[in-house]
Amino acid sequence: MTLPVTMAHEIPGREIGEVIGIARGSVVKARFFVRDIFASLRNLIGGEVNEYSELLEESRAEAFQRMLAHAEQLGAHAIIGFRFSTSTIMEGSSEILAYGTAVRFK
Numbered sequence: 087m088t089l090p091v092t093m094a095h096e097i098p099g100r101e102i103g104e105v106i107g108i109a110r111g112s113v114v115k116a117r118f119f120v121r122d123i124f125a126s127l128r129n130l131i132g133g134e135v136n137e138y139s140e141l142l143e144e145s146r147a148e149a150f151q152r153m154l155a156h157a158e159q160l161g162a163h164a165i166i167g168f169r170f171s172t173s174t175i176m177e178g179s180s181e182i183l184a185y186g187t188a189v190r191f192k
Contacts (some may be wrong), residue, residue: 111152
């Protein structure tokens with residue numbers, strides 16, 4: 087079963103009975119030198135750097151799935167106020183954090 091996840095602070099038609107806490111999932115990914123070579127070449131030409139877009143999309147998906155797993159461990163029925171956050175850990179690596187408020191319905 088997939089939990090409902092929304093950026094809103096309510097789910098239409100459902101009444102929140104309990105706020106459990108923060109559900110979160112994070113992943114730290116490092117760049118790969120082969121991607122860096124292609125990205126550098128693309129930077130010279132201009133346009134989207136697909137290699138990094140794909141890396142970030144994979145990272146967001148993984149962080150999102152980890153957040154869902156954490157919410158299920160907490161016994162949540164849904165996640166509201168969902169957000170992504172990104173931070174640099176060190177040169178060449180970033181953390182993607184998916185988080186939101188885990189809730190139970192009445």
